[in-house]
Amino acid sequence: MEKTYMHTGIPVAEKMDGMVYMEGLKVWICNNDEYKIEYLYWERNTPAAWRMIAETHVAYKVADVDAAVKEAIAAGADVLLPKYSLGGTCAIAYVGFKDGPQVEFFQD
Numbered sequence: 001m002e003k004t005y006m007h008t009g010i011p012v013a014e015k016m017d018g019m020v021y022m023e024g025l026k027v028w029i030c031n032n033d034e035y036k037i038e039y040l041y042w043e044r045n046t047p048a049a050w051r052m053i054a055e056t057h058v059a060y061k062v063a064d065v066d067a068a069v070k071e072a073i074a075a076g077a078d079v080l081l082p083k084y085s086l087g088g089t090c091a092i093a094y095v096g097f098k099d100g101p102q103v104e105f106f107q108d
Contacts, residue, residue: 001071003060005087006106007031009038010056014046016041049080051096059104068105077103 011044019028026046031038042053062068065083073079077095080102085091086106096102 001062001064001068003062003068003105005036006059006061007038007060008056009034009040009104010038012041014041014055017053021048023052024087025072049094049096051102055102057094057102057104059106060106062107065091065105065107068107069093069095072097073103 004098015028016030019030019039019041021028022064026043027048028041028043029038030038038059042048060068067076069079069083072095075097077097079093081092083093084093091107093105094102094107
């Protein structure tokens with residue numbers, strides 16, 4: 001499956017200027033488009049898995065989130081966040097590889 005690098009997501013300990021709130025995941029996000037970095041400030045009551053809150057992730061744009069997750073599971077990943085709708089046709093999912101990175105898949 002083709003994957004296009006989007007950004008590296010870095011959890012931060014404090015909210016930053018310009019962050020936008022995603023209510024469903026209880027996370028504040030801002031992007032540095034020049035360097036393809038996404039900063040995430042997670043609220044204490046977020047439903048996100050601990051790895052999403054504590055670890056850096058790499059995000060890829062894919063044509064089909066479900067197929068990307070299935071492929072990752074076959075390669076030994078665990079699902080950290082099942083397919084989650086961002087509204088419209090956009091969706092994300094997170095997987096985590098044992099002793100390796102966590103990966104976000106993004107579909108628009």
